Amino acid sequence: MRINCPYCGARGLEEFTYRGDATVKRPESIEESARDAWVDYVYLRDNPAGLHKELWHHGAGCHSWLEVTRNTVTHEITAVELAAKGR
């Protein structure tokens, strides 16, 4: 698999590390009422078969965190963006 890093160009898997689902959002609140949101954020995943937005770190390249849209059934990558938009 090769990921087309917006900064470095297409690079092999071995240059990246994976973090998983990019759609989960860290809750803003640390009040007890946010408990479910926290459990969701830290532990629960959609884990879809099909398009998946996910985070990869280009640790051996430009050190960018990338938001990659990839099909988990075919491994086809349809979009790669810097996670820090506007960086």
Place this chain on the structure above:
Amino acid sequence: MRYSLASLITNALSGNRNWKPVWREPEPKPSYDVIIVGGGGHGLSTAHYLAKEHGITNVAVIEKSYIGSGNVGRNTTIVRSNYLLPGNEPFYEWSMKLWEGLEQDINYNAMVSQRGVLNVFHSDGQRDAFVRRGNAMRFYGADAELLDKEQVRALVPFVDFDNARFPVRGGLFQPRGGTVRHDAVAWGYGRSADSRGVDIIQNCAVTGFRIENGRIVGVETEKGFIGAKKVALAVAGSSSRVAQMAGLRLPIEAHVLQAFVTEGIKPLLDTVITFGAGHFYCSQSDKGGLVFGGDIDGYNTYAQRGNLPVVEDVAEGGMALIPAIGRLRILRSWGGLLDMSMDGSPIIDKTPVDGLYFNGGWCYGGFKATPASGWCYAHLIATGEPHPYAAAYRFDRFGSGRVIDEKGMGAQPNLH
């Protein structure tokens, strides 16, 4: 038909023409007491124990492909009970005990081979971690031995002791660990369950669940609706996909693990060996191939195949450990879908849907769990109460913090 020496000879004399199908190919009944979704090792063993231990035989196992097509038929066959944490060790040790009596129980030779499992270590720090684990095993009645370098050498003389980047300094050895013939486990449990009246329905994917007032009433399948009082999932790598049909979101990601086999060779490796510093573990199948694997590929996937970097990584680990294998050739590589849970430990629990049960999160280690998983899952389904050995495998542990994180990696499934 019971297998025995006599039946083998009688059949041989009649040109092997009278062997009967190992299982029936029934059409689904309109409804069952229990439907098990997934004809892998866990689904089939659950059916066997439901029938045998709990007398519940109005059961169907529904498999989307052929039984054994999932991970039970594609794993590296290692069984062991060398776990660390109290939530795990008693369960896996119970599984070892069930393996030890399996063949007599199901009248099928699954080639349970207690050839020993050796985990080598390279530093004092790793040794201490293994000692902690070995002692945990002994606390729960399992066997474990700490080997020094010379004892390791006696077991595996061809390991690189002299020129290694990470020299082997010793190992933790579980003599009762070993390998079991993967396919035979599925077939043996399937045959036994079938003979007790369980319907095994192959090539029939479950496509949805019918839930009324919060209670399960049956499953939609490729062969139509089938009613059920209870439905039990055991779909391993497909857990999220299937659970999602019932509206559940799981603490699980699907990942792929590759495995490899070399061309058949005369005996080289008499035990199972795991290399701590590289990602490599290996045993030799009774047919002669070295069967081995390494790390998971590390990204979510349902593709059941892996990529080249891990192939190379595994080969590098193999060569670093055993430089004599350089001229042996990989014959085939394949992948299996893992249900990687957030803490690396499984779940056997009820779900928020009444009558719907869940078994999954086995990561790359559920083959060894096959008997105990079936045993405990059957207990849960039959009695409504968790089996004591599996009491920690609850969904709510993630909310409460009572996670069972053997590797201490946190909520990062690809690192377990």
Place this chain on the structure above:
Amino acid sequence: MPILSIRKEGGSVSNLESTSALHGFATPGRYGKRDGEAGVTASERKNLGLATVVARKGQEAALKTAIQGAYGADLPDGSRSAVGKGVRFIGIGPGQWFAVSESLANEALADELATKLQGIASVADHSSGRAVMRIEGPAARDVLAKGLMIDLDPRVFVDGAAATSTLSHMGVLLWRDGNAYDVALFRSVGGSFWGWLRDSGAAFGLEFVTTS
């Protein structure tokens, strides 16, 4: 080793002897195939000034102006280099550059950059953290291909092109300078890098020469 008298060495004053990352591993000479011209020549570029320059938030334009003003180089928006007065700036990430200089040796480069870019960029010195190896000769590409998964075709990897990548499990920054390739590697893996280079260059004949 005796403490030597004070001497000026590339920008800083020290009576400590500096040690190359390849010291004790690579000695000048011919390795591998002995006959014919060496297919690949390697040398260490010592005492280079090396620094990372990372734009502060919202300051990228200001940084570009400042660099243009001070060094006459246009900071590139990608993985390639711009050569200005005495300093090469290589894009290593969004808003990040790796500066290389011969004239501003060792710490001098980072010191100067930090002063000039106060408030618009974060500057860190790497002059000791990396060793820069120059690889050249007719077989240079074939040798590098044994470690790098980067297309080095001269039409693709043009003069000035750069890549941050891995080479035989080691992180490297590579850039092309004319017909030579410069490889910046982490100091601690000097020995491993040399072992890889020696083995990979052997078939072509490897000449290791020292510069500076």
Place this chain on the structure above:
Amino acid sequence: MAGNQINRLSGKGLVDHGKTVSFQFDGEAFSGHPGDTLASALLANGVRLVGRSFKYHRPRGILTAGSEEPNALVELRTGARREPNTRATTIELYDGLDATSQNRWPSLKLDVLSVNQLATPIFGAGFYYKTFMWPAAFWEKLYEPMIRRAAGLGYPSKLSDPDHYEKSNAFCDVLVIGSGAAGLSAALAAAKAGARVILCEEDFELGGRLLAESDEIDGKPAQEWARAAAAELESLPDCRIMRRTTVFGAYDGGVYGAVERVSDHLPVPPEHAPRQRLWRIVAKQSVVCAGGIERPILFGNNDRPGVMLAGAVRTYVNRFGVAPGRTAVVFADNHDALRTATDLAAAGVAVRAIVDPRPQASAAAEQVAGEAGALYIRGGIENVRGALGIKSVRVKDAQGGTKEFDCDLLATSGGWNPALNLTTHLGGKPAWDSALSCLVPGEDLPPGMQVAGAAAGQFSLQACLASGEAAGAEAAKHCGFSPSALRRPAPAQDRAPATPVWYVENSRGKAFVDFQNDVAVSDVKLAAREGFRVPDHVKRYTTLGMATDQGKTSNLNGAAILAEATGRYLGAVGSTTFRPPYTPVALGALAGHHRGKDFRPTRLAPSHRWAEEQGAVFVEVGAWMRALMYPKPGEAAQETVNREVSNTRTNVGVCDVSTLGKIDVQGPDAGELLNRVYINAFAKLPVGKARYGLMLREDGFAMDDGTTARLAEDHFYMTTTTANALKVSQHLEFCQQVLWPELDVQTVSATEQWAQYAVAGPKARKVIEALLDAGQDISNDAFPYMACGKFTVCGGTPARIFRLSFSGELAYEIGVPARYGDALIRAIIKAGAEHGIAPYGTEALGVMRIEKGHAAGPELNGQTTAHDLGLGKMASTKKDFIGRFMGEREALNEAGRAAMVGLKPLNPKTRIASGSHLVKRDAQATGANDEGYVTSMAYSPELETFIALAMLSNGPARMGEVVKVCDPLRGNETLAEVCSAHFVDPEGGRLRV
């Protein structure tokens, strides 16, 4: 010796008849020619018996002429270079080649285990699942060792592989796989259009089937055309031809794995050359021109040496100039195989009969038979006689009459299957072509892949040339090139319908489907009878297709028998999955350079060379080598450690701490970032000060710890543990880029830049002062505990000095640019000589941190919380930080959790082994009683007792209690007293002097 090549056709083929090459097989000397394979040379010498099969040890010969060979496997080379299971059909002959037959004892001709054949009725498919169960204990002791010894084929060498391997990377526009008519055409079309082309061919000659047939192309003999095409390709600047290179796998993203057998055709690799090289090829487009694989028709005793695929017979005759026999019978259901009769006859081999099993007589076949002087018989082979090599075949004609033909060669063909393996490696499914009666590449090819020639089911030469050219041009077009008009029109109708015959009904003896694994037609039928009704079940139950050839010649026949046995249409039965590698690949090649010491790079600390000179003992810590201790001659390990500790505590010691992760954190929001990643506050840390911090993972468990110093308002310098350096960098980048991109903060690793030494002990200040350049003050007042600052040392060397202490003594960490690291350690030792300085290693460091109760790796094991480490109070309650919310879950803070305490054995001389578990004083060592475990252990020279750190349930509340320390793994039990983890100088007075 050349005279012994009794079956050599003089002057024929592509071998170099002018030169001879000598070799050995089973100790006997033979000769062949350059250009031969071991198989062709053996056949030239009249050797037909080459190996024994897996299960029944049946005598086996040579079935094919390529990498699909199931039978002719040998052990090649000897000693450490022994390669079991090597296919004689792909071994390029070299002078001195030494090969041995395998899976036989005592000899190939006389093999004891061939008695297995007698028990074949019992040894049917899956028999072992039904037996060997009684008594249970006998499996490991008796049955399994017996089965294991009998199984396997060749013997592996147990010696380290002496050759070396390497990897390389290549990039291209178009990768062409295979160099037959299709491949050469594809490569030419693409390269001439301007594309960068790589052409990989597993053989050592380009040309594929063209080398094996007596075809003509453009009026020239096909072999000549191939040579010219190859020469043209060689002349194009952007075309790289890789011979002896098998593309073994297609992977995601246009990555192809290939293995080049650089030196396998030589006795040993030449100096500086690897044995094999792994290529990772990144291709924008690929054209698979892998050709086809012929399949046999099955009949009783079809495995006798001398039974050969018809196409292979032609290969031996036309390419190698070898007659694989003197008297032949051809048994085929297709037109293509008739050429075998023609070519054999032309080579002077007597062709006795052409046997055609199809229901309709073929006029063409009848005519070829007439020309070749053979009988044309409609019927099938009923039996083959001659255990060690065919002597005769019995043919049963359509009317039921039988006829025996004396012959030593039986050429068989049931048609061809496209070699489509690579087209399915990314999950694509082959499609059933009912006209051709074979599987062809499906619609779902890997992105960027095309297929041409026989691999695409284009079986005629014209179609191969045309489809290759078209695919090559198309691929070039996809890469942005404009190919010129195609030269070759596709033939109008190229799909000769096939009437395949899979096996002969009611023939005598076992009819083998999978030769190597001894799977017979009857086994497939038995499996079907027992309910194994899909190809994958049949494969797993019978092992059909699981041998080293992966069923290249057997899978489809197996499926056909299954279809028949279960009454289904073959096209609906499906197939098993092809998986990489296409042909088996040596593990050495996949590992390349990365073995032995080169398995992974080694990171060396700045003081490494100096430490070596001191006789240091090193230990691997992740990628680093660190000095474990500095033993003096004659000193025992414990003595060394005691000395290093005592010297540090009484005088002064020095330790290289450069391996700790160091991260430069700059920017106006640097303090804010630290506030969010550490549990304690950092934003208000004054410039010139350092602070200890603990980081959690988001799930609330401890991740890493270390000290961070503030060098300027907008500049911090963070240290991490050696093990977690990368993880923490990545974590910070995650926080900056993903969680809080609005923060103005920049981080960069500085680990490599700084050589850093801890100088610790009551006399540490004196040593540092001796190094400091004049006019700088590090007195306790000017530079108190936890101070930090920039200084110059040794005449102007820039240095950062931190007053930090892991040892608990007065201590400084001094950092200089790493190129001065070697000189600085020497300078420190020199400056400290008068104060009794001695270096200490990580072992002594460990003792001192245990004496101080500092958590380290064993305690920060990913399972512990701030509460467990006794650091819960450090957590700020004013701010959110990573891990705060989840870290407050009750289960992470409850009293019963195992938390860190100290332990002292009641007998100070008794070790408390790390990894021991703890129970109450009188309790048994059982799971139910388990209360925790020992994380770290040391001998404290100062306290003259062993001490330990442990995680103990509710530990901090149990001071003074005696617990039992259990190490059943080594049979030890000890009593120990629970105490504070701060063993030495608990008030920390020594730090502040």
